């Protein structure tokens with residue numbers, strides 16, 4: 431097992447309000463970790479600590495064995511993909527320039543490498559090459575989201591952080607994007623942390639599901655285990671309320687509607 435992200439005794443407080451309590455977690459390289467919990471439970475905070483957008487109040491966070499307190503955060507962020515809900519594309523740049531933005535910073539003298547990265551990730555996200563010259567306002571919501579993901583991946587990061595990336599797209603596009611992301615994960619072996627409100631999405635996509643409530647881990651396990659052996663009443667309620675057990679065997683799923 432190769433740990434790529436390690437949270438060690440992490441707490442986070444705003445004023446005298448502690449919102450993350452002594453978080454201890456190891457994430458293995460290649461896992462697709464979906465993070466689920468009620469609103470305000472700390473999901474985004476846990477995610478944003480990985481690229482240093484939020485600093486813990488105490489404890490240490492290690493990425494590839496290095497305490498992120500000891501690394502250059504700008505450099506770290508260039509090597510960790512980050513995709514969030516809605517379109518965060520640069521509106522005045524074409525699709526190609528948006529996707530090429532970070533690779534150009536990294537491969538300053540190697541234009542061919544950047545061109546290859548743009549083509550590769552557009553292809554991987556099912557974006558037709560004819561869209562390269564368009565501006566974000568000339569794309570559909572689903573296309574904008576695909577470009578956002580291609581941009582997050584274009585620097586070939588080992589880690590991809592995603593905060594409700596499909597929250598603003600319609601159901602059909604959402605299902606398609608989920609399937610594409612799952613295939614992409616399989617193909618690349620990249621480590622993904624993915625925040626969602628949707629337990630079905632968490633179960634469908636994750637190789638591991640992290641359930642958080644009020645700044646504490648309720649369960650960190652495979653989707654199958656979360657469904658069949660919920661560790662706490664909170665997890666039980668979460669899965670019971672929402673899951674239709676679409677991607678596990680009915681026999682493993684106590685709440686199956688089969």
Ligand SMILES: Nc1ncnc2c1ncn2[C@@H]1O[C@H](COP(=O)(O)OP(=O)(O)OP(=O)(O)O)[C@@H](O)[C@H]1O
Pocket residue numbers: 444449467468469470471472473474475476
């Ligand atoms: N800058 C801040 N100042 C004070 N409190 C904050 C700040 N940022 C977040 N919080 C609080 O920290 C807690 C966790 O926030 P976080 O955004 O991580 O939750 P979340 O689980 O991602 O929520 P949601 O699902 O609603 O997006 C919440 O109670 C929130 O109000």
